[in-house]
Amino acid sequence: IKKTGILEFVHSHLNMDDVGGLENLKRWLKKRNKSWLESAQKYGLPSPKGVLITGVPGCGKSLISKAISAMWQLPLLRLDIGKIFSGIVGSSEENMRKAIKTAEAIAPSILWIDEIEKGFSGLHSNGDSGTASRIFGHFLTWMQEKTKPVFVIATANNISSLPPEFLRKGRFDEVFFVDLPTHRERVEIFRVHLNKRLKDPGVIGSFTVSEENLNRLADLTEGFIGAEIEQVVVDGLFEAFSEDRSVTFEDFEKACKQMVPLSVTQAEQIQ
Ligand code: ATP
DSSP, X not given: OTTTTSEEEOOOOOOGGGOOSOHHHXXXXXXXXXXXXXXXXXXXXXXXXXXXXXXXXXXXXXXXXXXHHHHHTOOEEEEEHHHHTSSSSSOHHHHHXXXXXXXXHTOXXXXXXXXXXXXXXXXTTSTTHHHHHHHXXXXXXXXXXXXXXXEEEEEESOGGGXXXXXXXXXXXXXXXXXXXXXXXXXXXXXXXHHHHHOOOHHHHTTOOOOHHHHHHXXXXXXXXXXXXXXXXXXXXXXXXXXXXXXXXXXXXXXXXXXXXXXXXXXXXXXX
């Protein structure tokens, strides 16, 4: 099943410090450690199911999935739900069954289903709705009744295309909505990416990752997604690199002004 690309181990060096914002989810995670997966029942708690993280693309859903696996030091298996249904690599039901079995075989583990809506959206309208709803039913039953400590992280860009059964209370332990970052969150995302990249004293020059600079950059990036903020940092650094000098606030400022964020492009398309 790994050879088919349906399931892959994700190795990542990312951790919670690489995630700016997403405070609700971070707070929720703080109260839960790896042993929760195995000892919840001892406390009479329901056995952990997983979380559904939904919202705007490029705002850290994948990032935090990797960070959760690093935090709990658990293997992360990414399931490509689109490939399950492609029909190219064997029977869809068998593929799903095998994926679940693999995650259980290495439990405690995390099964990350990225863009879950790709598999289960339009369940009642696509051509092969019979198979899709059987798999969906099987998956939900497994989620409800699983005995092995497999934590599911489902990520979705578009919650409205998910079947309502998915969102029913008790399916997941919690559903988190990731929106465009707020001013405070943009400050944190800039902090992550600036600190990550600014290492060389010759490149840093007199630029500082100060609260003042972070706030000014956040002011300039209303409506930007996390991935665009990262790009602004990269563009600013490239400007300095191309002129073989240290970076300045103005480099990042210019990069902010030149970037047309996705949210603006989408708004224009709607008009
Ligand atoms: P998609 O659904 O398009 O995959 P996503 O929400 O999963 O989007 P990520 O893949 O996590 O988004 O984000 C893309 C990149 O943007 C990340 O690798 C990271 O570098 C940067 N990024 C996005 N959000 C954040 C954040 N909250 N903090 C730090 N970096 C971020």
